[in-house]
Amino acid sequence: MNILINHLKPKQFMNYPFKILMVCFSVFWMSCSTQSLFDKSGLPSITVDKDPLVLHNDSVRFKLRATIPAGLVSEERTYTLLPEYQYGEGALPLEEITVDASDLAGAGQAVEIIRNMSFPYMEGMDRGELRIKGLLEEVESGKTFSTPYITLANGIISTVNLVRVGQFVPGENIPDVGAYMSYDDDFMNMASHEVNYYFAKNAAQANPSSSNGAFISQLRSMVEKGEDIQKIIIVGMASPDEKDYSSLAATRTQVAEQQVRTQLKKLGYQGALSDVEIELQRKEPDWLLFRHLLRTFEGIDMAERDRYFDVIYAEDSYEEKVEQLKEIDSYDRFAREKFSQMQMAKVMVMMAQDRRSDPEISAMANMYIKGTASGDELTEAELARAAEFNPGLKEKQLIYEAMLKKHGSALAYNNLGVVYLNQAHRMIKISDKNQKVNEAMRLFRMSNEINESAQASHNMGQAYLMWGDYGAAYLEISQANALAKSIPEFQSFNEGKRGALDIIRGDYKLATLRLDKAPETATNLFNKGLAYFLAEDYGQAAISFEESALSNMEFGYAFYGLALVAAQNSDEERLYENLRKAAQRSPYLKRRAATDLEFKDYFDDQKYIEAIK
Structure with missing residues (x-):
């Protein structure tokens, strides 16, 4: 100074x-x-219609009413309401409401405000407070005067978050998620063996080169078993760098038929070849094998790979697509390394006898898992059956990967994706989990490219659920329901997940209708009870929660649901009894009960405190 x-x-x-x-x-x-x-x-009068606030759908919604006294707002002054939700160590500012002279019904009049408001729910918000302050501002000078904060509501009731959609918390069993595909029994009774007969580039003559050693070896293996052949299907193929696809593929089909007949005779097949049905299929240019080879083509990035997919998914003719492919930088190398695998005829040999016995399939699969067998000994159907025997995710992964190497079928892609989803479910590191879910989604897309199915669509929805994208999950699972019209058992399974999503979306009545159609598992019955509870039908909620408890007495959520109903009915005896059972079975529910505002009237009761100790 x-x-x-x-x-x-x-x-x-x-x-x-x-x-x-x-x-x-x-x-x-x-x-x-x-x-x-x-x-x-006088100060403004401000209230909200809920205290505590309530989570609905994915946000907290409430109605704010305010009366701004006469005299505060004029041509010279504006008044602004500044609401916020304070929780933890921070606060979420909400929509500001500014009142000026244009809102006055007349000079010197009070202003009535009714505003529907909402804010997104985030973890940790349950124990917070909705508060508001006012800001009076002089229009000309810009000078302001702020009123103190007043509390409008304490905390959020987030009961909807109890819905079970496959998630779990520490201390709970990890639920399996996703839908595997399985072979129909009729197909399983026919052991299908695939063998390929390869040709030189642009040629359709018999090719005795070493590339067909496996063709002869596999036919010999089938002949030595002494089994009758019921049917043979032969499909000729050509690669994009060969001329005249249709003519070349058709000729290769005929040459392969001759080679099959010739080699079966040479190898001593005992059955009557004249009785074997041989079907020659004329196949239009098919990009399935091309896509499979592209995915195994190393040395190019995703952007380059996408250029190939953009071309083959276009509406252009086969010839136009081939010309566009040639413009891609890596095309020549791709052709050199991979196209020889498309220059062939695919031969599918179906045996008349039943498939191997389950113990034999299991034994051979275990040899493959241990690395003492190649996996070629089993048909695709038998590999699928073997995967069902092996509950371990690692074993299933090895078997489905073997199926992909041999067949690249919709089933193999879908089922390997389900394995990845369940592996992701068990990962702790978020980046690892997200990467695994991404890989699973890619496999479901491949499965649907081959054959659109209810299972792959359902699984795509489950993948979105694991990301917390409930909108995308609902679309995929609804699509699965449409695709499952002829599969009532799968549709029922799918409705369980769709009903759970209806709860998250806030459509509780629709959820009860869908969950009525779902299998009566402990989880589905609990979700149905929760939907009834949120719809304020406490009688039906109690029935569903009781059925859930009877279905699995170790499922703590069922008892927690019964405690919620008891609190609504002011039935303290049942409240304490069921809360105790829930807390004993789930550390998460024990912690939740200590702060769950559904039970706020009982927080200071010694019996309540003892029930959740």
Whole structure:
């Protein structure tokens, strides 16, 4: 201060405290003037329709009512309401509501405000408070006066978050998710063996080269078993760098038929070849094998791979697509490395006898899992059956990967994706989990590319669920329901998941209707009880929760649901009894009960405290 004074001239020194005094007086006058406004008019009256607030769908919604007293708002002054939700160590600002002279019904009138408001729910919000303050502002000067915060509601009831959609918390069993495909029994009774007969590029003559050693070896293996052949299907193929696809593929089909007949005779097949049905199929250019080879083509990035997919998925003719493929930088290398695998005829040999016995399939699959067999000994149907025997995810992964190497079928892609989903479910690191879910989604897309199915669509929905994208999950699972019209058992299974999503979406009545059609598992019955509870049908909720408990007495959620109903009915005896059972069975529910505002009226009751100890 002394330094400042020393630099001031006498006249400046005389003016300096006067200016400070004027500023202080102005602030004091504004404060007194504004305060007198509030003294005269009164503070605004503000309420909300829920206390505590309630989570519905994915957000917290409430109706705010406010009365701004006459005199606070005029041509000279505006009034702004500043609501926020405070929780943890921070606060979420909500929509501001500004009132000015244009909102007045007449000079000197009060202003009535009714506003529907919402904010997104985030973890940790349950124990917070909705509060609000006002800001009075002079239009010309911009000077403001802020009122203190007042609390409108304490906490959020988030009962809808109890819905079970495959998630789990520490201390709970990890549920299996997803839908595997399985072979029909009729197909399983026919052991289908695939063998390929390869040709030189642009040629359709018999090819005795070493590339067909496996063809002869596999036919010999079938002949040595002494089994009758029921049917043979032969399909000729050609690669994009070969000329005249249709003619070349058709000729290769005929040549392969001759080779099959010739080799079976040479190898000593005992059955009557004249009785074997041989079907020659004319196949239009098919990009399935091309896509499979592209996915195993190393050394190109996703952007380059997408260029290939953009071409083959276009509506252009086969010839136009081939010309466009040639423009891709890696095409020549791709052709050199992979196209020879498309220059062939696919031969499917179906044996008349039943498939191997389950113990034999299991034994051979175990040899493959242990690395003492190649996996070629089993048909695709038998590999699928073997995967059903092996509950371990690692074993299933090896078997389905073997199926992909041999066949690249819709079943193999879908079922390997289900394995990946369940592996992701058990991962702790978020980045690893997300990467695994991404891989699973890619496999479901491949499965649907081959043959669109209810299972792959359901699984895509489950993958979105694991990401917390409930909107996308609902679309996929609804699509699965449409695809499952002829599969009532699968449709029932799918309805269980769709009903659970209806709860999350806030459509509780629809959820009860869908869950009525779902299998009566402990989880589905609990979800149905929860839907009834949220729809305020407490009688039906109690029935469903009881059925859930009877279905699995170790399922703590069923008892928690019964405690919720008891709290609504002010039935303290049943409340404490069921809360105790829930807390004993689930550490998560024990922690939740300590702060769940559904039970706020009982927090200080010693019996309540003892029930959740």
